[in-house]
Amino acid sequence: MAPIALLPFLILNLAVATAAPPLRPRFYEKTCPEAEHLVRDVIKKNMEREPRSAASVNRLQFHDCFVNGCDGSLLLDDTSNMLGEKLSLSNINSLRSYEVIDEAKETLEGVCPGVVSCADILIMAARDAVVLSGGPDWEVKLGRQDSLTASQKDADDIMPSPRANASYLIDLFRKFNLSAKDLVALSGSHSIGKGRCFSIVFRLYNQSGTGRPDPAIDPIFRENLDKLCPRGGDGNVTGGLDATPERFDNQYFKDLMNGRGFLNSDQTLFTYPKTRQYVRLFARNRDEFLKAFVEGMIKLGDLQSGRPGEIRQNCRVVNSRPVDELM
Incomplete structure (x- = not known):
């Protein structure tokens, strides 16, 4: 396992998140009141088709939040100038069910376009996977933005190995x-x-x-x-x-x-x-x-990087506006 050289920098970034608008329950009650219900419905349908998807979806929150906070960076596909997190050592051939999040996002975009972040969908979906598997229910805090980039190296440096003690x-x-x-x-x-x-x-x-x-x-x-x-x-x-x-x-x-x-x-x-x-x-x-x-x-869901973000239209790619404009 490589030394976690980036952690001091990352922890500093997570602390900066206090300057961002605070997360809160029922964040979308006015802008997209059906958001949580619609996400749960998507998770339920996918579990009926493939029961294993519950565990896969639940794992996504941990793998997203530990790398630069809960910002949906895990969901970004690689591009010609960016190696994302999907092919990192802890994720490749291991994480699944990205398409479930895609389906939830597509559903929400059809009802309230440009409102609900992919990062928040991950948090809702992880909770719903537990509930629908017979576990506890809880009120999630929402209001995250989606990251503008991702880093395979950050994931490699941070995520623990199955061999970890x-x-x-x-x-x-x-x-x-x-x-x-x-x-x-x-x-x-x-x-x-x-x-x-x-x-x-x-x-x-x-x-x-x-x-x-x-x-x-x-x-x-x-x-x-x-x-x-x-x-x-x-x-x-x-x-x-x-x-x-x-x-x-x-x-x-x-x-x-x-x-x-x-x-x-x-x-x-x-x-x-x-x-x-x-x-x-x-x-x-x-x-x-x-x-x-x-x-x-x-507590895991509270981790934020404090970096600039957006509400992605597609969870796999940043929006078409130039990054410097968003920054």
Whole structure:
């Protein structure tokens, strides 16, 4: 994992966001009163077609907000003079469901053109994916603008690897004013969804360069993973991140306690003392998990860069006006 050299600069930018208009609930109640309902309807229809889209959509908020704030930069396609975030190490062949956000944007543009930002759509969609999977509902703060650019390098420098351990993750989250408890709660987003064999083969066959499997994996679970992800097999084969990958619940934490975490970055939350207490708390008390998860998602959504922005007409490209005019 490359050193996070840009983080001091990014944190400074996030602090500057206090000068921007404050985010607030029901931001579009006068300009586009049906916005939240329409986004949820799009998410629901897509989940009916492809249940896995719920987890994919929910992950988009984290991957967007950790890189220069929640500004929709993740959604920009590469151009001849810009390498965006979609092909970064943490996103390529991993993030999905961009087309779901496209559909939500197209729906909103048909009702209230030029009003709702792609960045806000991501926040609404992430919440709705959780709600429609049986998780908690909460009021999201809105009013973001869309970024004018994106950076693959920024994403590479910031986003953690599936191999990351809890100590590294605690330090990373702290830079964004997110606590160890926030880290564990937000990791609970892995209550839904699947992961690729590519992300865990090192755990099965060469943990920390030992040539042996991760000793923290439950032996029976490891046998199942060996069958799913054989040495030299297809790295794109997927397995559930917990035992109930289509239902948002606290099974994920129960699995971690039993050595059945899919990703190294998940299982290390239980093997590391500073995060183990929260894994146990959330495994024992579903309501505590749901409360902490909502708090973490709101704090994550508050990250802003303070940079100039716009309301994109298409989430994949900046508007046709020259960038210097927008600046």
